[in-house]
Amino acid sequence: MRRKLVAGNWKMHGSRLDNGPLVEAILGAPTHANVECLICPPFVYLAEIARELRGSTVRLGAQNLSAEAQGPYTGEISAAMLRDVGCDYVIVGHSERRTLFGEDDLLVARKFAAAQARGLTPILCVGEQLSEREADRTHEVIARQLDAVLDLTGIASLARAVIAYEPVWAIGTGHTASPAQAQDVHAFIRQRLAHRDAKIAASLQILYGGSVKKGNVRDLFAQSDVDGGLIGGASLKSEEFLSIMAAARG
Numbered sequence: 551m552r553r554k555l556v557a558g559n560w561k562m563h564g565s566r567l568d569n570g571p572l573v574e575a576i577l578g579a580p581t582h583a584n585v586e587c588l589i590c591p592p593f594v595y596l597a598e599i600a601r602e603l604r605g606s607t608v609r610l611g612a613q614n615l616s617a618e619a620q621g622p623y624t625g626e627i628s629a630a631m632l633r634d635v636g637c638d639y640v641i642v643g644h645s646e647r648r649t650l651f652g653e654d655d656l657l658v659a660r661k662f663a664a665a666q667a668r669g670l671t672p673i674l675c676v677g678e679q680l681s682e683r684e685a686d687r688t689h690e691v692i693a694r695q696l697d698a699v700l701d702l703t704g705i706a707s708l709a710r711a712v713i714a715y716e717p718v719w720a721i722g723t724g725h726t727a728s729p730a731q732a733q734d735v736h737a738f739i740r741q742r743l744a745h746r747d748a749k750i751a752a753s754l755q756i757l758y759g760g761s762v763k764k765g766n767v768r769d770l771f772a773q774s775d776v777d778g779g780l781i782g783g784a785s786l787k788s789e790e791f792l793s794i795m796a797a798a799r800g
């Protein structure tokens with residue numbers, strides 16, 4: 551049985567003042583052997599939050615990283631630095647990075663590889679735009695985004711990765727995918743990977759992201775190929791996030 555993963559993507563939110571109570575609330579939540587909890591704060595808060603999480607089962611992740619290992623790349627953060635301050639995970643290819651910061655499939659694949667080279671588990675985000683869904687191109691877009699990574703790193707790399715299906719039209723909009731829409735794409739991803747390696751596909755965690763809240767999470771998590779969530783807005787409110795964690799516990 552796959553464990554559920556509940557990941558909070560704080561995006562560019564938070565402050566030292568606000569983070570403390572949120573982290574404390576998450577640390578106070580009941581734990582469960584089959585549920586892993588992860589938070590992804592902005593870079594500048596990682597080291598401090600890593601200290602607060604020490605000794606707990608809550609994991610730490612970053613929201614982005616450089617595709618380069620080291621060097622004259624002003625403003626960039628490497629995988630090794632993220633490991634150094636206590637990260638286990640890193641999000642790559644979030645739709646905001648793809649659309650607002652011009653990250654293409656190849657750059658996302660290089661970031662995925664850079665993360666794994668330093669022992670970070672990448673959370674690879676894939677998802678279609680509304681116009682692509684309306685043109686019935688969802689599977690084609692997801693396949694292209696997945697294949698860019700597979701072509702660079704191979705199917706074996708998926709044994710040390712997580713995928714997050716995030717339909718772009720559902721992110722931060724309040725319009726979540728229906729449980730059936732999410733299940734359809736999750737099953738498509740798993741089947742596509744199963745053609746290359748059935749065992750890796752069967753054990754891969756595939757998260758859903760896009761306007762997940764306490765009110766819709768149970769139906770989403772009840773889908774057979776939904777292994778947790780990548781939670782944006784609702785991860786900033788402790789009561790919402792704790793309810794989502796509770797739903798993952800079943």
Ligand code: PGA
Pocket residue numbers: 559716720721722723724759760761762780781782783784
């Ligand atoms: P949202 O964001 O939950 O606020 O829609 C999800 C994400 O972008 O990871």
